[in-house]
Amino acid sequence: MVHAYLLAFSIMAGVPVLLHMLKKGQPKRIIFPAMRFLLERQQKSRRRSQLQNLLLLLVRVAIMLLACLALARPLLPNPGIDLGQGAMVRAVLVLDLSPSMGQKQGQSTPLDEARRLVGEMLGRFSPESKIQLLRGDGEAVSGATAADVAGESGWGNVKRARQQMEGSRLIASQGSVVPALRKGSKLLEEAAKEGSEGVLNLLVVLSDRTRNSWQGAGAGQLKLPEGTEGYWLDVGGEAVPHVAITQLVLDPPAAAPGSQVRVQVELRARGEPPGGKTAVQLSVGMDNDPDVAKPAEKKAVELTTAEPVKLVEFVRKVPLLPEGEKEGYFQFTARVQPDDALPVDNTRGATLPVRREVLVLAGNPEEAEVLKSAMDALRRHPVEVRLLADKAAWVPQELAASRVVWLAHLENPPQELWNNLESYLRAGGSLVVLPPAGAVAKPTAYSNAAADAVLPAAYGALEVLPALERGWKVGGWDAVEGFTTAIQKLVTSGQADFSVKEYEPLVWRARRLGEPEAEARVVAKFEGKPDAGPLAIIGKVGTGRVLQMATGLDGRLFDNNRGWNNFYTDSSIGLVLVDQINRDLAGTGSQASSANWVARFGQKPEVDLPSLSPAMIPLRLRGPGLQGEGSDLVIPEKTNRLVMQDAEEPGNYQVRTAQKRLVRAFSLVLDANETDLDKVPLEEIEEWLGKGRVLTAGKGMELDDLMTGQWQGDLDLLPWILALVVMLLAVESWLANKVFANKDSAEGAPVPRSAA
Numbered sequence: 139m140v141h142a143y144l145l146a147f148s149i150m151a152g153v154p155v156l157l158h159m160l161k162k163g164q165p166k167r168i169i170f171p172a173m174r175f176l177l178e179r180q181q182k183s184r185r186r187s188q189l190q191n192l193l194l195l196l197v198r199v200a201i202m203l204l205a206c207l208a209l210a211r212p213l214l215p216n217p218g219i220d221l222g223q224g225a226m227v228r229a230v231l232v233l234d235l236s237p238s239m240g241q242k243q244g245q246s247t248p249l250d251e252a253r254r255l256v257g258e259m260l261g262r263f264s265p266e267s268k269i270q271l272l273r274g275d276g277e278a279v280s281g282a283t284a285a286d287v288a289g290e291s292g293w294g295n296v297k298r299a300r301q302q303m304e305g306s307r308l309i310a311s312q313g314s315v316v317p318a319l320r321k322g323s324k325l326l327e328e329a330a331k332e333g334s335e336g337v338l339n340l341l342v343v344l345s346d347r348t349r350n351s352w353q354g355a356g357a358g359q360l361k362l363p364e365g366t367e368g369y370w371l372d373v374g375g376e377a378v379p380h381v382a383i384t385q386l387v388l389d390p391p392a393a394a395p396g397s398q399v400r401v402q403v404e405l406r407a408r409g410e411p412p413g414g415k416t417a418v419q420l421s422v423g424m425d426n427d428p429d430v431a432k433p434a435e436k437k438a439v440e441l442t443t444a445e446p447v448k449l450v451e452f453v454r455k456v457p458l459l460p461e462g463e464k465e466g467y468f469q470f471t472a473r474v475q476p477d478d479a480l481p482v483d484n485t486r487g488a489t490l491p492v493r494r495e496v497l498v499l500a501g502n503p504e505e506a507e508v509l510k511s512a513m514d515a516l517r518r519h520p521v522e523v524r525l526l527a528d529k530a531a532w533v534p535q536e537l538a539a540s541r542v543v544w545l546a547h548l549e550n551p552p553q554e555l556w557n558n559l560e561s562y563l564r565a566g567g568s569l570v571v572l573p574p575a576g577a578v579a580k581p582t583a584y585s586n587a588a589a590d591a592v593l594p595a596a597y598g599a600l601e602v603l604p605a606l607e608r609g610w611k612v613g614g615w616d617a618v619e620g621f622t623t624a625i626q627k628l629v630t631s632g633q634a635d636f637s638v639k640e641y642e643p644l645v646w647r648a649r650r651l652g653e654p655e656a657e658a659r660v661v662a663k664f665e666g667k668p669d670a671g672p673l674a675i676i677g678k679v680g681t682g683r684v685l686q687m688a689t690g691l692d693g694r695l696f697d698n699n700r701g702w703n704n705f706y707t708d709s710s711i712g713l714v715l716v717d718q719i720n721r722d723l724a725g726t727g728s729q730a731s732s733a734n735w736v737a738r739f740g741q742k743p744e745v746d747l748p749s750l751s752p753a754m755i756p757l758r759l760r761g762p763g764l765q766g767e768g769s770d771l772v773i774p775e776k777t778n779r780l781v782m783q784d785a786e787e788p789g790n791y792q793v794r795t796a797q798k799r800l801v802r803a804f805s806l807v808l809d810a811n812e813t814d815l816d817k818v819p820l821e822e823i824e825e826w827l828g829k830g831r832v833l834t835a836g837k838g839m840e841l842d843d844l845m846t847g848q849w850q851g852d853l854d855l856l857p858w859i860l861a862l863v864v865m866l867l868a869v870e871s872w873l874a875n876k877v878f879a880n881k882d883s884a885e886g887a888p889v890p891r892s893a894a
Contacts, residue, residue, distance in 0.1 A: 148206045154198035158191065187877065194873040201866050208859045227263050227338045228329055230270045230322035231256060231299070233279055234345035236312040237482045237788070237812055241346070243375050243837060251373040251835060252344035253303050258841040259342070260296050260303075268293040268329070271302045274312045274351070275739050276321040280305045293329070307763075308482075309786045310737035313812055314353040315345055317739065319360055327363040339366040346374025347832070350811050352818040360826045370823050370832045371844065377815035379409030381418050381441060382483035384810035386472050391734070392491040393456045394520035399490060401452040403472045407441035408814060415442040418474050422452045425469040425487075425790055426800075429457070434473075456492055464539035465493035467733065467803035469790040483813040487790040487805040489733040495724050496521040497540035499532060499548065499555075506546045508693030508706065512716045519720045526551065534558050542568040542724035547692055549574045549583070556588035563592065564680030568723035571686045573597060573649035575694075594658035594677025594686055598650035605698040609644030612673060612703075612711075614663030621718035622661045622674075628714065636709035643711040645703040647696065648688040651675055661685075683723060691716065733804045737812075743782040745793060745802045747773065754795040759784055761791030761806075768794070 233256065239249040256271075263269070270293060271279045278292065279302040294302075319341075326339050341362065345351045347370070362368045385404035393399050401422050418441070423434030435452050459466045467489055474484045496519045500506035506523045513521045522540075524531030526548055532555055537543060543559065545551060559569055571593065574581050577600055583589070584597045603609060615626035628634040635641045645664065650671045654660060658677035675686045690702035691712065705712030735743040750757075750773070759782060760768035769784045771793065785791055785806050793802040820832050835844050 148203055150206070151199045151202040154195055154202070158195055190873060190877045194870065194877055197866055197870045197873060201863060201870060204859055204863050204866070208856055208863065212855045212859075225262055225264060225338060226267055226336060227340050228268045228293075228326065229259075229263070229338075229340040229342065230272060230326055231259070232272050232274065232315050232318040232322060232341070232343045232345070233303075233306060234312070234315050234343070234351055235273050235279070235306060235309045236346075236348075236351060237308050237310060237808055238346055238348050238350070238374075238480070238815060240308050240480065240482050241374070241378070241815065242479045242481070246837065248346045248373040248375065249306075249308065251837065252371075253306065255344060255371060255373065255835060255841055255844070256303055257300070260299055262841075263296050265296055267296055269296060269299040270294070270322065270325055271299045272318040272322060273309065274315040274318050274345075276317040278302070293325075307786075310788045310806055310808055311739055311741065311786070313350045313737075313739060313809060314355075315343055315351050316354040316360070319343065323361060323363055323366075326366050330363060330365060339363065341366055341368045343368075343370045344373055345370065346815070347372040347817050347823070348374065348812075348815055349818050350809070350814065352822065353811075355822070355826070362826065362828075368827045368831055369845075370827060372817075372832060372834045374815070374817070375837060377409055377817070378479040379407070379411050379416070380478040380480045380483070380813075380815075381416055381474050382406050382408055382480070382810070382813045383472050383474060383486040384483075384813075386470065386486040386488045386807070388470070388488050388490050388734075390517040390520070392493070392495055392518070392520055394494055394522065395456055395458045395492055397456050397520065399454055399456055401454060401470055401472075401488075403450045403452070403486075405439055405441060405448050405450065405474065406810075407446040410443065411441065415440055418476070420450055420472065420474055422454075422470060422472045424454065424457075425471055427457060427468070428460075456490070459492060464535075465491070467491055467792075467800065469792075469803055469805065471790065480813055480815070482788065483808060485789075486807050487788070488807075489790065489803050489805040491733050493520065493541075494522045494539055495519050495541050496544065496720060497531075497537070497542075498523045498544045498546050499526055500524075500546040501526055501548055505692050505694070506544075509544065509546055509691055509716065512691075512706075512713050513720065516713065516717050518717065519724060526555075532558055534561055537562040537567065538565065540567070542570060542720060544570045545572060547572050547575050547690055549576055549581070551583050551589075553586060553588040556586075556592050560588070560591050560679060563682030563684065566681045568682055569684045570719060570723065571684065572690050572692070573600075573688060575690065575696075576600070592679060592684060594675045594684055595654045595672075596652040598652055598671075600647070600649050602696075602698075603646045603700075605700065607646075609646050609704070610648070611665040612643040612645060612662065613665040614660075614673075616659065616661035618659075620722035621715075624718050624721075625711075625714060634710065634714065636711040636714075641709040643703065643705055643709065645673070645689045646700045647690070647702045648673070651686065651688045685719060685723060735804060735806050736809055737788065737806055738809065743785050743791070743804050743806055745780055745782065745804060747778045747780050748801055750795075754797070754799070754801075756796060757801070758794055758796075759791060760794060761785060762787040762789035 233252055235249070239252070240247050260269070273279050322341050326341060330339060382405070383403060384406045385402070387402040389400040389402060403420060403422065405418070405420065407416055418439055419436055420439050421434040421436045424432075437450055439448055439450060441448060457468065470488045470490065472486050477484050496513060498506045498509060498521060500523060502525065503523065510521055510523050513519045526532075530536065537558055543562065563569060569592070574584070574597070580599070581597055584593065590596075615622040615629065617623055617626060629637045631637070636643050648664075652671070654672070654675045655677060658675050660672040660674070661676050662672065662674040664671075664673055671688065673688050677684045677686070691705065693701060693706050695701050701707075705715065732745055735741075755773065757771040757773065758768040759771055763786060764784060771780060774780065782791065782804070788806050788808050790805050791803065792800055794800055823832050824830075833844055
């Protein structure tokens with residue numbers, strides 16, 4: 139745009155010419171005898187004066203022309219996108235909120251730079267522009283109220299986008315921005331169908347360009363909609379060396395009170411450490427240790443270029459639970475000192491569920507010795523053996539304190555035990571019944587009404603193979619039930635020793651199981667045994683499950699110097715079977731796994747709620763990023779599984795009742811790859827966006843400088859013209875001084891004239 143009428147003032151460029159003509163000087167003639175030398179000097183002085191006068195004239199003309207041009211305010215067209223002031227756009231802005239965006243760079247972080255650039259960009263858009271500000275997972279960045287949302291498919295305006303920016307914060311589960319790119323492309327493609335005349339479609343990513351931010355890009359081909367301008371603004375700066383805690387493992391993952399737990403911490407040096415080595419101090423403490431005076435344990439660790447990863451182990455005794463409590467949680471925090479440029483991975487939490495996970499009821503300790511040893515060896519199932527004679531061991535409160543109860547070959551379980559077990563099962567417990575070893579054809583203690591209410595099938599006669607016979611082969615593992623499915627996979631894969639014929643599981647002694655009830659299912663069988671009954675049956679009582687076995691797992695030897703089977707002597711099937719049964723029925727880990735979560739895209743921590751009385755409500759979630767007493771939890775009506783939507787920052791969390799009693803706890807940790815700051819190659823992103831569309835934003839760099847060569851229109855030349863005018867005025871002053879100094883010198887010098 140040019141104000142052409144103002145160019146008429148350019149006629150003033152003739153003023154300097156007129157002045158020069160009027161002020162033209164004439165040298166005075168003076169008689170002087172030294173003719174030859176003075177004439178040469180006069181000629182040189184005249185030529186220099188003429189050249190200086192011409193240059194001065196040109197400079198003055200240029201100043202006048204530039205002054206007129208400045209009044210006309212010329213604008214230089216620049217090929218690229220049109221983001222001049224007040225531009226009308228339809229923009230999807232993808233803001234990377236992954237923890238790596240919290241890397242310290244002086245007094246700011248990549249997230250601070252991203253917010254600043256988005257603010258500058260929004261300042262260029264017209265108020266009527268349509269904006270979508272998305273997180274990496276494709277959800278809208280929080281911060282705007284519903285009243286600020288323009289109805290059209292969630293498209294908002296500039297005001298709403300600014301509010302969203304104010305509410306933005308780092309989220310542990312935000313890694314890749316690819317989901318947001320797919321959603322943004324789809325939104326722009328759909329919006330373009332409604333017409334885009336006079337509107338610029340824009341897709342801009344603001345990220346640190348780490349490898350994790352581009353994860354999943356190859357799973358589906360990204361495609362930029364036709365007519366859309368796309369840019370990736372890399373705000374990450376240079377990756378700096380730092381130390382990360384990449385793992386914090388508790389072994390076992392769930393423990394009994396008073397037992398020992400190993401706390402294993404993996405430290406990793408990322409980047410090249412200064413001088414080839416980094417020395418840090420690692421501390422591990424228990425957040426809710428009943429002994430509040432007990433300090434965190436500390437160890438000095440040195441990481442080098444040759445050994446950038448180290449595993450450091452601590453051993454802690456699990457405290458006893460408060461009196462009257464049957465289960466609880468202890469939470470550990472590992473910390474590296476001093477803090478570095480990425481403090482988010484200098485700490486890591488882990489939660490240890492503490493309870494008796496398995497209760498084994500036995501007639502005497504020897505009958506449960508092998509079974510307990512198998513569970514202890516795997517260190518996954520906190521187990522306690524109690525004797526049947528101790529009636530206090532199987533009262534309803536004690537049974538309810540265990541996830542699974544094993545009846546280890548009891549000869550005469552009383553009717554009261556069966557009644558208590560039925561109540562326990564209806565409340566969601568699990569039971570494993572191993573057969574009695576006696577030779578009674580039909581054990582009466584297992585065939586009364588109370589036992590029938592619990593067992594899925596009746597026990598029959600005891601069958602024993604002669605000493606010289608090889609044994610009944612075990613097979614027919616059910617493909618539906620959890621623990622048998624796992625065993626069947628091991629058999630078919632050939633990965634287990636018992637999948638080889640020489641070590642296949644064999645049974646020599648078994649008690650026949652009758653026909654299972656209607657809701658029960660056979661999950662394992664004997665192969666090659668004529669008229670064989672099932673090896674294992676699983677049934678349901680209320681919401682609980684009962685596994686009934688035909689053969690034993692106690693490892694004892696009988697008269698023929700054979701035990702129940704070869705499960706412990708010839709292969710690992712015994713250990714695997716015990717482990718898988720507890721994994722499935724006791725949830726080994728279901729408790730441990732629900733207590734420790736790795737932040738993943740689209741996944742939130744979940745916990746199983748205990749039975750709640752009205753007085754315990756409301757439940758509140760406490761943890762990182764939650765203010766005061768924490769956030770109130772909405773309890774679902776049809777399930778006891780509760781999703782923790784507000785757990786977004788890494789750390790240790792607790793669920794507490796209205797009386798502040800701890801009922802559940804869990805930890806949320808970062809994916810170890812999230813703090814790997816290595817950049818994804820430019821070529822991979824440019825393959826999607828196009829050459830030159832990945833721009834590196836230096837710290838504090840203005841949007842105009844960053845997008846040089848990308849903008850179109852409204853490139854105002856006035857500042858450049860004024861700068862040039864100032865330079866020319868300086869040159870004009872210098873030349874004028876030279877010209878008039880020479881003139882004065884010429885006027886004072888004698889001018890030779892020829893003698894008459």
